[in-house]
Amino acid sequence: MRERLPEYLKRPIIDTDATRKVRKTLKNRCLNTVCENARCPNKNECYTKNTATFLIMGDACTRNCRYCNISCARPLPLDVEEPLHVAEAVRDLGLKYAVITSVTRDDLTDGGAEHFAQCIQKIREMTSGVKIEILTPDFKGNESSLDTIIKVRPDVFNHNIETARDIFKTARPQGDYETSLKVLKYMKDRGKLITKSGFMIGLGESIEQIKETLMDLKNAGVDIVTIGQYIQPSKEHLPVEKYYKLEEYEDLKKMASEIGFKHYQIGPLVRSSYRAADLV
Numbered sequence: 001m002r003e004r005l006p007e008y009l010k011r012p013i014i015d016t017d018a019t020r021k022v023r024k025t026l027k028n029r030c031l032n033t034v035c036e037n038a039r040c041p042n043k044n045e046c047y048t049k050n051t052a053t054f055l056i057m058g059d060a061c062t063r064n065c066r067y068c069n070i071s072c073a074r075p076l077p078l079d080v081e082e083p084l085h086v087a088e089a090v091r092d093l094g095l096k097y098a099v100i101t102s103v104t105r106d107d108l109t110d111g112g113a114e115h116f117a118q119c120i121q122k123i124r125e126m127t128s129g130v131k132i133e134i135l136t137p138d139f140k141g142n143e144s145s146l147d148t149i150i151k152v153r154p155d156v157f158n159h160n161i162e163t164a165r166d167i168f169k170t171a172r173p174q175g176d177y178e179t180s181l182k183v184l185k186y187m188k189d190r191g192k193l194i195t196k197s198g199f200m201i202g203l204g205e206s207i208e209q210i211k212e213t214l215m216d217l218k219n220a221g222v223d224i225v226t227i228g229q230y231i232q233p234s235k236e237h238l239p240v241e242k243y244y245k246l247e248e249y250e251d252l253k254k255m256a257s258e259i260g261f262k263h264y265q266i267g268p269l270v271r272s273s274y275r276a277a278d279l280v
Contacts, residue, residue: 005231006243006268053099053135053273054086056119057112061103063137063174065162067200069233070103078108078115087122090130097277098123101135101158106174111137113145117152131155133196135272141179143186150191156224157187158196160272161217164209171203171238181220188221198226198272201252204241210252214259224263227252228270244268 055070057078064072079085090098100119105112113136120132133156139145149157161180162168168177180197188195197217201210210227217225227249232240244252249267256264265275 053101054089054119055101055103056082056086057102057105057115059103062106063104063172065172065175066238067162067171067203067230067233069237075103075105075107078112083115083118083122086119087126090123091127095127095130097131097133099133099135099273099276101273102137104137106140110145110148111139111142113139113142113148117148120152120154131277133158133273133276135160138175138179138183141176141182146183146186146191150187150193153193155194156196156276157191157193158198158224158272159183159187160198161213162199163203164199164205164213165216166209167203167205181216184217184222185220188223194224195220195222196224196226196272197222198228198270200230201227201244202230202240202242203238211255211259214256214261218259218261222261225256225261225266226264226270226272227256227266229268 058075059070060073060075061068061070062072062075086098086100100116102112102116108115116134116136120134123130123132132154134149134154135158136149138159159180161177161184162175163171165177168175184195184197187193197220199213205213214225229244230238230240232238246268253264253266256266265278
């Protein structure tokens with residue numbers, strides 16, 4: 001019998017002037033967000049703070065990760081106006097910290113790196129003083145794509161490891177654990193960027209595997225780490241093997257600190273971009 005969702009993982013529906021403004025701005029600019037497409041539980045909290053995580057390059061992913069609610073389908077061609085629309089939304093919302101992520105686009109030669117770069121450039125052209133965090137796919141480890149990102153100097157480069165090594169191929173059959181670590185290390189060593197990564201728990205990993213993942217990220221030079229509870233989007237996705245108790249998250253915070261992380265967000269509802277500006 002499937003374990004019921006604990007009360008501390010439930011969030012109320014919030015409808016205020018602030019949330020309506022964010023939704024209207026995104027709709028007017030024809031923009032996707034990971035908040036909506038990935039059914040993020042923190043959506044309303046972020047909307048009330050006048051922010052959102054922009055999802056660029058469409059709403060269809062070329063990979064079929066077994067934990068993700070974003071659809072896997074043949075993607076449409078890139079919208080050449082999207083970088084401008086993202087920049088306009090950042091301006092209209094008065095953001096001081098913008099987070100941009102994307103679907104994976106293995107159909108593109110550079111994986112969409114240039115599109116990320118154009119979004120960063122447009123934001124900076126239109127609004128001064130905005131810090132920009134990007135959460136990217138692995139670009140198949142292509143150094144040319146990574147160099148494209150380095151040239152535009154995002155304030156934070158985020159790429160999620162997503163889960164422990166021994167579970168990785170089950171959860172991300174088209175990804176590679178070592179490639180993700182190499183991407184993070186390359187962006188730290190060559191790019192000299194602030195780097196960030198995160199992963200889910202509740203997929204059957206052991207405490208020792210969580211520790212190993214944290215140590216791998218630390219050895220790759222990652223500055224900021226996030227850990228949150230996996231919540232099954234539908235019956236077609238991987239089942240939840242465990243709901244971690246609140247006190248267990250305190251133990252994980254202690255573990256991260258002892259491994260050497262000074263900046264982390266660890267909790268049941270923590271996601272990659274949750275309270276992102278607070279960590280920088």
